[in-house]
Amino acid sequence: MPSAGLAPRRVVQLTALLSMFALFTAQLVSALVPYVPVFVAASAANLALDIYLQYKQPGLLSLLGKIRFDVTVRQLLRDMLVLVGLLRIDGIEPLAEQSPLTIALLAFYALHFFCQAVAVMVRRARTLPIVTRNIDASALRLSAAPPRILARQQARRLLTFSVPSTVGLVLTAATKDGYWGGIGLGISLVMIGGGAAYLATWMLPKKRAKSDQAVMEWLDKWLSEYKPTVAMYFSGGTTSAYQANMWLSTLSQLDGNPLIVLRERFMVQKIDSTDVPIICFPKVATMFSLETSTLKMMLHPANAAKTSQVLRIPSLKHAFINHGESDKLSSCNPYAKAYDEVWVAGPAARERYQLADIGVEDKDVVEVGRPQLSPIRPYAGAPTGAFTTVLYAPTWEGWDGNPGNTSVVLAGENIVRHLLADPAVRLVYKPHPMTGSQNPAAGAANERIKAMIREANTRRSGARPGPEAAAELARRTDALNLLTAKSFRRSADEMERMMLQGTPDGDSRAAIAEATAAWESAYWASLPEWEHQIITESRPAIFSCFNQADLLISDVSSVVSDWLSSEKPYAVANTSGLSEADFRSGFPTVRAATILAPEADGVPALLEAVRAPEKDVYAEARAELKEHLLGPSDPPSLVRFNAAALALSAESDARRARAASRQEAEIPGQRDESTETADAAEAAMDADPTEELESA
Incomplete structure (x- = not known):
């Protein structure tokens, strides 16, 4: 049974769609008859309704796109019906007035598609191989994004820039004077042509970002300077960010230089306020920059399909910290065997893994508590208020x-x-x-x-906080949004947000808290x-x-x-x-x-x-x-968590040392063997053949 709040919304949406099709029908019939008042009104109302829905109900119009009745088809149909109407209305000369208008309208669509092509090239040029946050990326020459209506909103651009031409053409239909249509189309041509030219300036060297290779070289340099030691790796869907956010305060307080590694571009803005540097590697090939860095270990708050990709890096140790512990079977996933260690809160989770019998050895389970629970206030007795x-x-x-x-x-x-x-x-x-x-x-x-x-709530009443409480909340919201880098202009794209989210100033952790x-x-x-x-x-x-x-x-x-x-x-x-x-x-x-x-x-x-x-x-x-x-309250959970991170990092260092020693032991031996072979070959070539025959 649908909720009561959904039914009226669906009625409104259905009414809007039926109204649009009714207006198309009225526009067609009045163009063929022709009946100018209805034709003018239907043409104008049809475009106005489409623009309104584009801004207020974009999800509704996406349904029309699924049946190939998208904004381009709708606008072409509207303009075609307008031209049919002009052809049928007496008093408008087809050759002297309508033909130039038709040519101008075709030119408008040509410029629209050209602008769309430029928009695609600009978007691709502004898509970097990585995305960062809390890292100074000024060396990459990042630039502000172009206006969104030009670069990313094809539907709104077409409808908005079509307004002058549609107004001009319906005025021509009403007055039988092609002058108005010419003015309207001229304005639309200037708007779309000027917009395309302005958008193309983002392809110039001054606004273009560096190449992918240069970006990765910059990242390698930053990693060598920052020297990360421990990272939190996270991959997930749009509603799963809470699984990583609960660990932010803990990660920022660990010894060493922490890092957050993400895999989905959208997730960069889903992560809550933190001063820990964030790097998103959308492609697995770019992620292997971490292999040559000083990074020692990774913390995993969730199992994800892309987790197996980072497990390929042999120089890193991995600990599964989970995003919460419960008695559900999902808290004992067999995938946990893939990690070097499984960190749990207390004895109950250790027992849970052993009872589950999924292959996680008891020696690999480490009790670290739940350090992020420190903000929770303890029990203070029975309620004392009215509620x-x-x-x-x-x-x-x-x-x-x-x-x-x-x-x-x-x-x-x-x-x-x-x-x-x-x-x-x-x-x-x-x-x-x-x-x-x-x-x-x-x-x-x-x-x-x-x-x-x-x-x-409608059956309850009582005093409400005064307007000063709402004003204080608004002020605190703005202050927090500024610190969490979630306040951007509407046209900001990934590159612009990356530019604005550089290195946090001062002690941002304390300021954010x-x-x-x-x-x-x-x-x-x-x-x-x-x-x-x-x-x-x-x-x-x-x-x-x-x-x-x-x-x-x-x-x-x-x-x-x-x-x-x-x-x-x-x-x-x-x-x-x-x-x-x-x-x-x-x-x-x-x-x-x-x-x-x-x-x-x-x-x-x-x-x-x-x-x-x-x-x-x-x-x-x-x-x-x-x-x-x-687990016990002493030592504190954060102390135990940090000690576990240092211990696993030490194991990573030891493994690297063993690998380096093996490499040093193997390579000289290979060189000696190859050298002896080369010397023997050279001696053979220099030897006197007669001596060999005599010895034989």
């Missing part, structure tokens, strides 16, 4: 479609319904960003939950205390939501493991079909949780235990489970 804040953060449905993966489908609406029924609850709903990506039922349930929350904390404080202060919230953006992060919540309701996921660092009460939905006893024994992370059945009847009692700590029977169990999952 109990409950964070419902379900995970997604997973690749295998197991109904026990996510509670959204079978239990989500029941959980939310019980929470919304309590007038003293403030619900914060933060679904997994990939919810609905595999199972449409999960996406539909997610939308219904959002609708329930919005409807519940301070700006992020200030933004989070302003964000929560801008929201009414009584209002339920739906959070689907990357900010605020999940840990910030942890600090606002008194209770977590989730699924078997890494969210539960991370939440346990606070020792606050939590509940886990059991939609696996297992009994509660089997569910607790099968999933260690839920042993200190309240278990909710799909009906979620236990929510009222759960809320009562949160508000009255004496009824909380799992407090001691949470403390014990925390250490089992996350």
Whole structure:
């Protein structure tokens, strides 16, 4: 069942498409009759509607492109119908007036296609073999991007530059005077011709970037100067960046010179604020520049298809750090055997790998804790305000479609319904960003939950923060965006962003952390205390939501493991079909949780235990489970993580030393053997043949 919010939007989209086809029909019929008022109105309205949809509903028009009715075909059809109308209208001379207009219109299309060809060449010239961030690339002579309407927006360029010609031609139809059509077409020709000429200036040496070879030579020089020691390698889709972002603060605090290695161009801007240098290698051939660098090891927060490519570099050691630990089978992937070491939070994960029996040897498992959990505030007792804040953060449905993966489908609406029924609850709903990506039922349930929350908010009222709170949030947002390099002009392309995202100034790590904390404080202060919230953006992060919540309701996921660092009460939905006893024994992370059945009847009692700590029977169990999952608090997790990185780097150094010694031992031997062979051959050639015969 589609959500109520989607139906009106679909009605609007369908109405827009039907209106466009109706206008084409009216334009055709009125051109053939001819009936000038309708012809003029339909021609103008048709172009105006197309321009409006191009700016407001580009996704809708992409559907027309799939059936080969794209913007070029639509505009050609409109102009052809205009010419048919001019031919049919009495009083317009075909040879004296329409022929020059037709020739001018053909010239306009010729210039349009020429401009498109120039745009393709400019885009290719501005596509570098690598993309960087937080690296000074001024030596590459990077330049600002050309106007987007010229270089990247063919549809908008054609429609916008067609406006003068269409206006002129319909005025000719209305007045029967070819003068207006000539003026309109003249303006369009100047616009498209001037635009193409201006765009072509980006092919001149002053605006062109260096060659691919020169770029790679520059990168090799930068690597030799920076001397990276440890890198985080990441590859993934558009919604997976959170897997890398959770490790940024840890990476920046390691000893040595850290680096972030990416494989997808779009991912460069998906990575959150950091002062760590970022290099994206879209092609595997360019990535082997790392082989000759000082890089010693790589950290892998996720398994990806392109991971096998970097594993080919023999000089590097690799550690799998995962993007979260849970009891799900995906946390014990057999692919982990490909890495030199598997780093886990605590004893629970070590046991999980051994029980999974997937070939990961116990000696290769290293317990390092979860250093990124330091921002999570510890339990401070029962809620003291008027509202109990409950964070419902379900995970997604997973690749295998197991109904026990996510509670959204079978239990989500029941959980939310019980929470919304309590007038003293403030619900914060933060679904997994990939919810609905595999199972449409999960996406539909997610939308219904959002609708329930919005409807519940309409039944609540209370004081709202004043305008100064919104102004403060806007100010903090701008400040954070400037530091995170996410504020670009609309026409900025990959090269321009690379130019603007040079080496961070000063202690950017501290500045970013301070700006992020200030933004989070302003964000929560801008929201009414009584209002339920739906959070689907990357900010605020999940840990910030942890600090606002008194209770977590989730699924078997890494969210539960991370939440346990606070020792606050939590509940886990059991939609696996297992009994509660089997569910607790099968999933260690839920042993200190309240278990909710799909009906979620236990929510009222759960809320009562949160508000009255004496009824909380799992407090001691949470403390014990925390250490089992996350390891001891002393030494700190960051210290253990850093020590593991240094130890694996030392192994990399030792391997390089052994390889170098073998090479030194082998090459001289080869030289000696070849030298002896050459000397013998030379002696044979110099010998007296008669001496050989006599000896024989």
